[in-house]
Amino acid sequence: MLSLFFFMKSTKFLFSCVETQILKNTNSLAHFSASFQLGFFSTNQGLTIANALRRTLLLQKLHYSISGVFIQNVQHEYSCLKGLKETILDLLINLEKIIFSSSKLNTKTQFIFLCIKGPKIIKAKDLPLPSFLFCINPDQYIATLDIHATLNMTLLINNFENNSCSEITTKFYTKLYGQFIQPKQFQIKNTQFLFLNTQISPILNINYTIKKNLFNQEIILLHILTNGSVHPSYVLHTAIKNLILSLIPYYKINQSLPNFKWTKKKNTLLLKKQLFKKVLCIDLANFNLSIQTYQTLQMFHIYTLGDLYKLSFKQSKFFKDSYNLEYKELQTFLRKFKYYLQQF
Structure with missing residues (x-):
């Protein structure tokens, strides 16, 4: 008991999973339930962190x-x-x-x-x-x-x-x-x-309680219930990471810097970047390419539009010399696609 006393006194943080369960509702759908404890926090700090975690968790979206x-x-x-x-x-x-x-x-x-x-x-x-x-x-x-x-x-x-x-x-x-x-x-x-609405959260319920140990340090008991698509431990780790990443830009800010105004032009540029990022993730199997061209691209480990744009100069030269017909088809496809992207 004395050794446990000194261990708790010397421990700076606590993060553990207390309990996990698989629950079924009236529609026989499996829901994941888990309880976690986080500590140790100073007085009144636990409530602030618990609220921030809960709000960040509720912003999680379906994978x-x-x-x-x-x-x-x-x-x-x-x-x-x-x-x-x-x-x-x-x-x-x-x-x-x-x-x-x-x-x-x-x-x-x-x-x-x-x-x-x-x-x-x-x-x-x-x-x-x-x-x-x-x-x-x-x-x-x-x-x-x-x-x-x-x-x-x-x-x-x-x-x-x-x-x-x-x-x-x-x-x-x-x-x-x-x-x-x-x-x-x-x-x-x-x-x-x-x-369709993609802002649906996989989290069905979040509850937390705050208790204190012998040293008056606060411990957060967090209970998370998900719809079965992801495990509660994953969404909790993701929420902690997102919360930290959202605060890092404000660490050691130089107050002498001028205030930047978010213009409409910058906002439009950001939307186009997000759109282009989605385009690069589209699988080439969705396009009307010939089976010979698609199989040849797989030999070069090219599966998406992003992989195709990353094709190096040496690879493209070898591709042109060895697979001339497939190379011509790709050139025609890329010319149409580049012209198409310029419209946005």
């Missing part, structure tokens, strides 16, 4: 979510589709309820093509997902199709960090899909890109 969708013959979310029981707005709300999870953080934008003929009750398990991605709630209801009705839909699944719902992004995705990505055997016409 994978459907960022947008193309639906044939649908221009906006208030449209109605013949043979579809639900309105388009109800369909989008049901798509937002689908929860995805994965063992790896893939940053590539995934284009999911879905063509279903009625009569059919469409659920989340009907989506042809990539191998690394799986659905937490496969029985999530999406829509019901009547007989002779058809639903042609393309979904964009992204590892979303920022959701910049701007006119530039809407115009960009619509033209990108229509000119480059849409496969010939899956034509979707008379449609516009519809955004």
